[in-house]
Structure formats: C-alpha cells, structure tokens
Amino acid sequence: MAGGPGSGKGTQCEKIVEKYGYTHLSSGDLLRAEVASGSERGKQLQAIMQKGELVPLDTVLDMIKDAMIAKADVSKGYLIDGYPREVKQGEEFEKKIGAPALLLYIDAKAETMVQRLMKRGQTSGRSDDNEETIKKRLDLYYKATEPVIAYYETRGIVRKINSELPVDEVFAIVVKAIDELK
Ligand SMILES: Nc1ncnc2c1ncn2[C@H]1C[C@H](O)[C@@H](COP(=O)(O)OP(=O)(O)O)O1
Ligand SMILES: [Mg+2]
Secondary structure, eight states: EETTTSHHHHHHHHHHHHHHHEEEHHHHHHHHHHHTOHHHHHHHHHHHHTTTTTHHHHHHHHHHHHHHTTEEEEEEEEESSSSSHHHHHHHHHHTTTTOOOOOEEEEOOOHHHHHHHHHHHHOOOOOTHHHHHHHHHHHHHIIIIIIHHHHTTTOOEEEEETTTTTTTHHHHHHHHHHHHHO
C-alpha cells in the first residue's frame, strides 16, 4: 500500500485486516516501536524521523523481513503499509523478499493530507505530526515515493483509490480492488 502521509493508509489497513485477516506490517509502526524500546538504534531512528527524512534502506527492509518471517506459519497474506518509499526500496524488496501482487495507491490531495495530519497531530503524540515536519514529509513523498507508483504501474499492479471520499466509501473501492485479485 502506498500513499502520502495522512492519505489514510493506516485507516484502510485496519479495515482490510478486519475483513481479510492479512498480516499488517507498517514500516512506520515497526520503526516507532524500535524508538519506543529506547535502544541505541531507536535513538538514531528518532532523530531521522523527527526531520521527516527516510531511514536507511537496509534497516527498514530487515525489520519488515524479520516481521514477515515471524508470521510466516500463520499468515494469510501480507499487507505492507508505507513501503517502498523510494524506487530503490522497491527493487531491494523484490530481491530479498519477492514481487507484490497488488499496489493499492491511496490518493488524496496535498491540502487534504495536511489537514488530516494537523488534526491527527492533536492526539497522535507523533513527533513528526507538526507543521514543519509535515511539509518536509510531503515534499519527500512527491519527490521519492510517487516514482515508486510509476515503477509498479509498468507491471499493471497499481489500483488507484480516491481517498478524498469518506472512510467507508474509500474502503468499498479497496475491497473491489482486492476481490478482483481472487
Ligand atoms: N477517508 C478519510 N476521510 C477523512 N479522514 C480520514 C480518511 N482517512 C483517514 N482519515 C484521517 C484519520 C487520521 O486522523 C488521518 C490520517 O490517516 P492515517 O490513516 O493515519 O494516514 P496514513 O497512515 O496514510 O498517514 O486522517
Ligand atoms: Mg500510517
């Protein structure tokens, strides 16, 4: 699953997990868990995320891979949220893990994403949900992450989802895209 910060990825993932029982892996959540553990690596990650930058590729990919392996026996499938963030991450994922079956592209306007993040920032406790970091995250999204979508478009696995709609309407489109796969 791809989409800008605040586009609604986490919200839709939660609903997908509820309906399909897939294993949800959010690269952001994995990284935040590492930060919360207070480890040395967590401290380095915190500094990078606070600036709205991308953490080193190998760190994220190893975390995702470990989490996938941990669930391999019981998983009905994996839902990966917020990764790849740049084309290089996508290429490495294919090499180390495999090719994804579907890319859900959760699409909202920049203005909408900023509004949602500012609102989320009132309660999320996320140190990157502030105006300055949000702006950097959006810039980075347009620069680094949008090309990822073009990369997967050439393989015909991208389904673009209009995330300007209310949550349940967005989810109805998501369900259609997933069910078409089966
Ligand atoms: N379709 C929608 N309509 C209105 N608000 C939405 C929405 N989808 C998500 N939101 C809200 C929930 C959150 O407070 C905020 C960001 O959503 P999120 O799921 O945390 O985004 P992401 O994981 O892509 O950063 O926007
Ligand atoms: Mg999220």
